[in-house]
Amino acid sequence: MSASRPVRGRLAPSPTGFLHLGNAWAFLLAWLACRSKGGSLVLRMEDIDPDRSRPEYADAIIRDLRWLGLDWDEGPDAGGPAGPYVQSARMELYTDSLNRLGRAGHIYPCYCTRKELRTLAGAPHVGDAGAAYPGTCRNLPPERRAELEAAGRRPCIRLRCPSQNYAFEDAVFGPFSMTWEACGGDFALRRSDGVIAYQLAVVVDDAAQGVTSIVRGVDLLCSTPQQLYLQELLGLPAPDYYHVPLLTAPDGRRLSKRERDLEMGALRERYTPEALLGRLAYLAGICETPEPASTWALSRVFSWETVRKKNITIINP
Numbered sequence: 001m002s003a004s005r006p007v008r009g010r011l012a013p014s015p016t017g018f019l020h021l022g023n024a025w026a027f028l029l030a031w032l033a034c035r036s037k038g039g040s041l042v043l044r045m046e047d048i049d050p051d052r053s054r055p056e057y058a059d060a061i062i063r064d065l066r067w068l069g070l071d072w073d074e075g076p077d078a079g080g081p082a083g084p085y086v087q088s089a090r091m092e093l094y095t096d097s098l099n100r101l102g103r104a105g106h107i108y109p110c111y112c113t114r115k116e117l118r119t120l121a122g123a124p125h126v127g128d129a130g131a132a133y134p135g136t137c138r139n140l141p142p143e144r145r146a147e148l149e150a151a152g153r154r155p156c157i158r159l160r161c162p163s164q165n166y167a168f169e170d171a172v173f174g175p176f177s178m179t180w181e182a183c184g185g186d187f188a189l190r191r192s193d194g195v196i197a198y199q200l201a202v203v204v205d206d207a208a209q210g211v212t213s214i215v216r217g218v219d220l221l222c223s224t225p226q227q228l229y230l231q232e233l234l235g236l237p238a239p240d241y242y243h244v245p246l247l248t249a250p251d252g253r254r255l256s257k258r259e260r261d262l263e264m265g266a267l268r269e270r271y272t273p274e275a276l277l278g279r280l281a282y283l284a285g286i287c288e289t290p291e292p293a294s295t296w297a298l299s300r301v302f303s304w305e306t307v308r309k310k311n312i313t314i315i316n317p
């Protein structure tokens with residue numbers, strides 16, 4: 001942890017749908033953690049997956065974040081020296097990093113189809129990452145690669161992960177030690193259709209945009225060893241990671257885009273920004289009552305000490 005460097009945070013939405021209460025929750029905590037320390041913020045649109053991202057979602061996300069009263073110093077609409085702030089415009093940087101990893105022997109092509117992986121993996125689900133990749137293509141002889149290429153198979157590119165556990169310190173939850181298997185094993189950096197994987201893009205961008213502190217939902221915990229390891233291999237500085245609990249439905253599921261009444265469009269009809277912020281701050285443990293509050297008032301009372309660590313069930317939003 002580096003307590004002395006100036007704090008620089010980021011809001012990193014994926015424009016694959018409209019924002020909902022669960023996203024507003026995570027972005028509010030990210031914003032407060034940064035602004036309460038006088039830090040600067042970057043807004044980065046993570047539209048790396050062309051099949052799922054849509055520009056109209058990106059516009060709606062910016063509109064909804066602004067409605068809530070969250071702001072940023074650099075972003076797709078604000079510009080800044082570390083742009084572009086849209087991942088689809090940064091492909092060359094990701095490819096350069098992938099090539100560097102390739103020259104150092106850290107990656108390999110994997111020709112497994114989804115169907116093969118389902119049958120090969122066999123083992124029951126471990127962690128959030130699904131069944132771990134069993135390493136089938138790690139040491140394929142060149143002749144076998146040539147055969148698969150000749151048969152028209154297009155590989156994804158995977159990172160060789162070490163066999164030992166990966167230990168790291170979460171700024172909220174403390175020390176963690178995870179097996180690579182629990183996080184999915186050798187993970188993909190580029191899909192077989194050429195799309196760069198989120199893990200690589202995020203690591204390249206966080207470094208290039210000077211991000212020192214990352215606040216995000218605990219559902220992304222498994223990404224942390226993956227991102228820290230990539231930073232290590234690429235010689236990039238490691239930000240501090242703060243994972244925050246999730247808002248969950250009464251059956252324990254993470255709130256998702258399925259809950260239409262929790263989309264920002266619906267919430268905007270029922271709440272003022274201050275009423276919604278006050279309620280979220282109360283759920284987080286930042287305020288003792290759910291009174292309406294502005295973002296800046298909340299930034300003056302925010303402290304990690306009072307933020308809850310357990311997931312929070314939303315019964316009646």
Ligand code: GLU
Binds near residue numbers: 012202
């Ligand atoms: N864009 C990612 C998402 O919406 C978040 C990235 C991150 O926090 O590392 O899931």
Ligand code: ZN
Binds near residue numbers: 110
């Ligand atoms: Zn494979």
